[in-house]
Amino acid sequence: MGPSRRNLLEAVIDSPRDGGTSDAWAVRVRGHLLSKSGPVTEIAAVFPGMVLATSTAGLPTPEVATRHPDVPGAEACGFTLLVDTLGLPPRFEFRLRATLADGSRVKVAAIGGERRPLTTSYAPRLQPLLVTSLGRMGTTLLMRMLSAHPGVVAYDRPPYEARGGKYWLHVLKTLAAPADATKRVGAAMEFHLETLAAGGNPFYSAAFAPWPEVEAWSGSTYVVDLAAFCQRSIDGWYLATAAAQGARDDALVYFAEKHFPDAYPRLMRELYPRARELFLVRDFRDMIASMVAYNARKGFGDFGRETAASDAAWLADLRRGVLALRDAWRERGDPGSLVRYEDLVRKPEMTLPPLLTSLGLDAAPETVGVLISTAAPDAPGLSGHGTARSPDASIGRWRQDLPPDLLTAVEETFADLLAEFGYASQQ
Numbered sequence: 001m002g003p004s005r006r007n008l009l010e011a012v013i014d015s016p017r018d019g020g021t022s023d024a025w026a027v028r029v030r031g032h033l034l035s036k037s038g039p040v041t042e043i044a045a046v047f048p049g050m051v052l053a054t055s056t057a058g059l060p061t062p063e064v065a066t067r068h069p070d071v072p073g074a075e076a077c078g079f080t081l082l083v084d085t086l087g088l089p090p091r092f093e094f095r096l097r098a099t100l101a102d103g104s105r106v107k108v109a110a111i112g113g114e115r116r117p118l119t120t121s122y123a124p125r126l127q128p129l130l131v132t133s134l135g136r137m138g139t140t141l142l143m144r145m146l147s148a149h150p151g152v153v154a155y156d157r158p159p160y161e162a163r164g165g166k167y168w169l170h171v172l173k174t175l176a177a178p179a180d181a182t183k184r185v186g187a188a189m190e191f192h193l194e195t196l197a198a199g200g201n202p203f204y205s206a207a208f209a210p211w212p213e214v215e216a217w218s219g220s221t222y223v224v225d226l227a228a229f230c231q232r233s234i235d236g237w238y239l240a241t242a243a244a245q246g247a248r249d250d251a252l253v254y255f256a257e258k259h260f261p262d263a264y265p266r267l268m269r270e271l272y273p274r275a276r277e278l279f280l281v282r283d284f285r286d287m288i289a290s291m292v293a294y295n296a297r298k299g300f301g302d303f304g305r306e307t308a309a310s311d312a313a314w315l316a317d318l319r320r321g322v323l324a325l326r327d328a329w330r331e332r333g334d335p336g337s338l339v340r341y342e343d344l345v346r347k348p349e350m351t352l353p354p355l356l357t358s359l360g361l362d363a364a365p366e367t368v369g370v371l372i373s374t375a376a377p378d379a380p381g382l383s384g385h386g387t388a389r390s391p392d393a394s395i396g397r398w399r400q401d402l403p404p405d406l407l408t409a410v411e412e413t414f415a416d417l418l419a420e421f422g423y424a425s426q427q
Contacts, residue, residue, distance in 0.1 A: 006101060009068060010077075011108050012032045023117060025218020028206075029081040032061045033108065035100050038073035042099040043108075045083045052094055053081045053178070055206055078285050082178040082206040085115045086223070090270075117270050120228040125235045126153070128165055128272050129254035129359065130265050132320050132328055133280035135303050136290040138341035139258040141375055141391070142280055145344070145352065148374035151253040151361045153242040163257040164237040166264055168230040175265070176223045177202060181207035227271060238367040253361065256314045261321070261328040269332060276359055279329040282341035283423045284322060284414045285398035285407070288315075293401065311406060315413045322417050348372045 013031040016022070027270045033040045039057035046052065059078030066261045068074040093112035099105050129152060140159040147154035155162040161171045179186030179200035184193055192203045204218035238255040254276070265336055269275045274323070291303045300306065308314035329338060343351040352371060356363035373379075377391055398407065411418075411425060418425060 007035045007037070007104075008033065008098070008106065008108075009036055009071065010064060011098075013096070013109050013111075016111065016113075022219075023216040025084065025086045025118070025176070025223055026204075026219045027085060027111065027113065028215070029083055029096070029111065030079070032064055032078040033098050033356060034061075034064055034068060034071060034074055034077040035098075036071070038071060039077040040100055042079065043079045043261045044097045044099070045081055045094050045111075045331065046097050047088060047092070047094045055079045080206050082204070083111075085113070086118065086176060086288070087173060087267065088115070089266070090115055090117065111256065116158045118223065118227055118267070119271065119273070120224055120231060122228040122231045124231050124272060126186045126238055126252060126255045126277040128268050128277075129256040130268060130275065130277040131256065131258045131280055132261050132265050132277055132325065133258065134260065134287065134325060136287050136294065136317075137282040138344060139278050139280055141341070141344060141353045142339065143256060143258055144375040144379070145348070145371040146256045148252045148371045149356070149361055149367065150248060152256050153238050153245070153247055153252055154256040155241055156245055160256075160258055163259075164241070165255060165257050165268060166259065168233045168237075169264055169267055169271075171233075172223075172227055172230045172271075173263075174198075176226055178219075179203075179205040179208075181205045194322070222340070231271065236408065249425040254359070255306040257327050261324040265328065266332070276337075277332055278337055278339050278355075279333050280339045280341060281325070281421050283395070283398070284318075284418060285402065285410050285423075286341075286396065288396060288406075288410055289398045289401040290394065292406075311409060315409055319413050319417070322414065326417060326420065342395050345395060348375075 004130055011031075011033050013029065015030045016027055022028070023381040029045065033043060042054055042056055044051050044054045057073070057077045057079050059080065060076055061078045062075060065075035081096075083094060088094070091112075091114050093110055095110050097105055098108050129144055129146065131139055131146070143154055143160035144158065146152045147156060147160065147259070154160055155164065158344040175198070179191075179202045181187055181202070183199070184190045185197050185199040186202050186205060188202045188205075188208055190353040191199070201218050201222070204215065234255070237254075239249065242249060242252055259268075265277060269277060292304070295301050295303070295305060304317050305314050308317060336354070339351070339355065349368060349372065352368045398410070400412065415425060
């Protein structure tokens with residue numbers, strides 16, 4: 001037990017209980033925490049990379065005051081949290097973290113469970129085709145190729161970052177989540193004063209104690225109905241987009257979007273069991289060389305470089321992104337879903353047919369030829385997007401473009417991941 005943990009006089013979690021169930025996607029957590037100096041200043045539910053919910057102590061605990069009559073705040077050290085699990089993996093575990101009066105933090109408990117998948121009765125007209133990758137890995141090239149296929153619709157505005165599917169998933173995540181009653185948009189009596197914003201249901205929050213039936217409806221039936229509305233909206237937006245772009249409605253199978261390896265692709269695939277996902281990778285040294293060249297051309301630091309204190313800190317942040325991509329591929333990918341940028345550039349006529357076939361799309365030579373010609377470097381909308389003199393010259397550019405000290409740092413930072421994805425080191 002660490003020093004901070006020993007400062008806790010009582011740490012009790014009353015709910016949830018082992019083996020318990022809930023109709024809602026959110027978990028109600030209740031308990032009380034008391035330290036030697038009084039109630040804790042904050043209780044947070046945390047998951048790697050995110051804080052799920054926060055609360056402060058303040059609920060009545062007369063029985064605790066009886067046991068600790070001389071400790072300030074013992075009479076009101078209870079707390080409750082409503083922790084949303086919709087953005088978490090199906091099997092999840094989050095931790096409760098308390099902040100003590102002296103600012104130190106202590107882990108109080110781990111709460112794990114398994115949630116049911118979010119599905120609806122709505123039958124989508126279009127299925128998602130997700131291109132999951134990172135910046136400067138060739139997503140614009142692949143999206144250009146996919147968007148030229150008669151079975152795929154994408155909003156035709158390079159670099160293809162207008163994503164209707166992601167928007168309506170964001171709507172789902174925002175409106176389905178428990179509200180934060182400390183914010184005006186989440187306050188039960190003030191939400192309407194925020195005229196340009198709407199958050200989660202203000203009557204579905206840790207601070208609002210409705211009847212159990214109301215909380216169960218808010219966290220289950222309402223969420224499913226909202227998800228179906230979002231699916232209908234995605235269909236409507238992409239079918240309208242296809243019509244505006246002159247595509248044949250009867251030929252369409254997918255809407256295509258590029259995504260980072262975050263919570264959105266996982267939730268999309270949960271909501272659409274028939275969705276397909278492609279994981280696009282590129283030699284990470286070339287990726288970084290392209291980022292450096294792009295920043296130099298634009299005159300500012302993009303891709304996280306502007307907020308990093310040093311190259312080492314920047315590379316560490318980029319490594320976290322590559323690890324997230326690797327983990328997403330391990331979780332949801334299959335051998336046919338991994339696409340290499342180098343193959344798309346050097347031998348598209350060999351790479352595209354099996355890829356299209358695996359997606360159930362027409363892979364006839366004339367169709368493949370259209371996709372390749374549409375993605376030519378000088379095609380409208382693509383000219384100027386690249387940072388090398390030609391796509392072929394963008395492969396292996398790290399040998400000439402990266403300064404020796406930066407190249408050494410990149411090799412050291414990404415050595416294991418380069419090997420895992422089949423890219424040889426420079427030795």
